Amino acid sequence: QSVLTQPPSASGTPGQRVTISCSGSSSNIGSNTVNWYHQLPGTAPKLLIYSHNKRPSGVPDRFSGSTSGNSASLAISGLQSEDEADYYCATWDDSRNGWVFGGGTKLTVL
């Protein structure tokens, strides 16, 4: 059971906009910044969004993050087939004195 709750799966068609939610508590999302990672099969995860809504160099602006209260969301607009991957949210947890991850969401592009 992960500390942060994500839906196990999400899907969309090419060109669509999809969102992935990440629910936590006041000790993690409610008081710390949220990062998002994506992981293609057989590869290491890559940083997608950091500090709620900042994109590292090279990440297209189709990807955006937002946070409200104890929840965060990742939005992907103009869905492309190469976006098919596992997506994870993560943040620091003040109660656990450590980082926590969501359980991951498998995104399928139909």
Added chain:
Amino acid sequence: VQLVESGGVVVQPGGSLRLSCAASGFTFDDFDMHWIRQAPGKGLEWVSLINWNGDKIHYAASVQGRFTISRDNSKNSLYLQMNSLRTEDSALYFCAASVNFDYWGQGTLVTVSS
């Protein structure tokens, strides 16, 4: 930026293992370093953090008291000493650099099995 993990093997329950992560392409002692693991077919689990000079260290509750993280900035290397290994420690172990896990290695596989 390159991170290369090594040391993963098959080990019996109760055994010990030391993982290494060799860093290159960036100023190693400018960065926090982390170990993060992923059991086969499962999600990511953060394991441990060490700051740039080693005076701030944190562990996940699942490994506290059994695992020890360390670093040698003169060798651009990160380590994870794993003792009292359990079957549930079986996973692909990644090292990651920077406060937001900006950079990741490809992982080294640890299998704990009798």
